[in-house]
Amino acid sequence: MTDRIHQTLVEQYQISELEIQTRKNLFELSDDELEFLNKYRLVIDGHLDEVVAHFYTLLSKDEYVGLLIGDSETFERLKSGLHKYVLDLFSGFYDAEYVNNRLRIGLVHKRIGLEPKYFLSAERYLRQSIDVTLQTLVDDPVITGKISSILEKLIAFDMSWIFDTYISSMLNEMNSLKLKTDLYVKSLEERIRGLSRLASKDPLTDLYNVRSFRDFLRRELLLAKRSHASISIVYFDIDDFKEINDKCGHKEGDNVLKSIGKILMSIARETDIASRQGGDEFCLALIGCELSEAQAISKRLVEKFAAEFPHYALSIGIAELQDQTDLDVDGVIHRADQKMYQAKKSKGCKICS
Numbered sequence: 001m002t003d004r005i006h007q008t009l010v011e012q013y014q015i016s017e018l019e020i021q022t023r024k025n026l027f028e029l030s031d032d033e034l035e036f037l038n039k040y041r042l043v044i045d046g047h048l049d050e051v052v053a054h055f056y057t058l059l060s061k062d063e064y065v066g067l068l069i070g071d072s073e074t075f076e077r078l079k080s081g082l083h084k085y086v087l088d089l090f091s092g093f094y095d096a097e098y099v100n101n102r103l104r105i106g107l108v109h110k111r112i113g114l115e116p117k118y119f120l121s122a123e124r125y126l127r128q129s130i131d132v133t134l135q136t137l138v139d140d141p142v143i144t145g146k147i148s149s150i151l152e153k154l155i156a157f158d159m160s161w162i163f164d165t166y167i168s169s170m171l172n173e174m175n176s177l178k179l180k181t182d183l184y185v186k187s188l189e190e191r192i193r194g195l196s197r198l199a200s201k202d203p204l205t206d207l208y209n210v211r212s213f214r215d216f217l218r219r220e221l222l223l224a225k226r227s228h229a230s231i232s233i234v235y236f237d238i239d240d241f242k243e244i245n246d247k248c249g250h251k252e253g254d255n256v257l258k259s260i261g262k263i264l265m266s267i268a269r270e271t272d273i274a275s276r277q278g279g280d281e282f283c284l285a286l287i288g289c290e291l292s293e294a295q296a297i298s299k300r301l302v303e304k305f306a307a308e309f310p311h312y313a314l315s316i317g318i319a320e321l322q323d324q325t326d327l328d329v330d331g332v333i334h335r336a337d338q339k340m341y342q343a344k345k346s347k348g349c350k351i352c353s
Ligand SMILES: Nc1nc2c(ncn2[C@@H]2O[C@H](COP(=O)(O)OP(=O)(O)OP(=O)(O)O)[C@@H](O)[C@H]2O)c(=O)[nH]1
Pocket: 204, 237, 238, 239, 240, 241, 242, 243, 245, 249, 250, 251, 252, 253, 254, 257, 278, 279, 280
């Protein structure tokens, strides 16, 4: 950005002398012709007011032009700009500075929102105005015809630069609009991710809630049926959790629940589904795990829990998917839940399967 403001448009677009010459060739503008045009510089210089007046008479046929110009000061500025533009046509110098002035015109047209149809029709009016004025000043129709044909090519050469900046400025606008849209879409995606996270997770433990757990498990059961994989369900709760709340306070109760969330995340694999079923009840779906592995994982759970809370205990029930046709989500959870109740009958951390 800082670099750009210290550079001319010719520098920004890296337009070399060779590129300018190549474009002159493209429009068949020979040095002889341009020198010929330059001979009439002084002739036209004394009659610029007439050219400009004629031009605006033609232009003002369109009401929109009046609206676009707007006020007298702008009109005066435009007229003096046009004086300079016409004089430059006859200047004899068609170098980097000349090109730079043309590039600026394209940029300004884009900024003020002047559509190409307007500046293309204005270009025709200007040629007509110069032709008409020259015909009153130069008697020889061969000469005025030659000047007119050189001007036609020179103004087409000008237009090519004007369009370069007009189009590039339009592309810049589109790019910055795309950038803004991309940022907006990204922020929306983040919000949606946040919202769906909120909808699928238990806020206290950051584990999946009942609804999302069941959705995931249903999908895993279907996949297990196709791949003949095993799934084990570990269902557990904290013994006498009500007492913990009552004796040590709700905050301590919350801490125990949050710790269980962390322990489950640490022992579960990425493919497993760890959930809080509500209150002090949790359920872990171990994907691809047979009963023996589920027992080992449950032992790790007990060890980690006991290390943090030596005075509290868990009751754990495990159920394995009986066969791959067992697609009943509620059924498999219920079996693990029943095992947990068996475990609860004895005191201390215990696992029933
Ligand atoms: N701190 C805390 N307590 C909760 C939360 N949700 C539920 N509870 C409490 O958890 C307790 C669960 O009590 P019960 O269902 O009787 O279970 P229990 O006391 O563990 O008894 P058993 O299951 O027989 O061992 C209730 O007192 C609930 O108020 C929570 O988010 N935070």
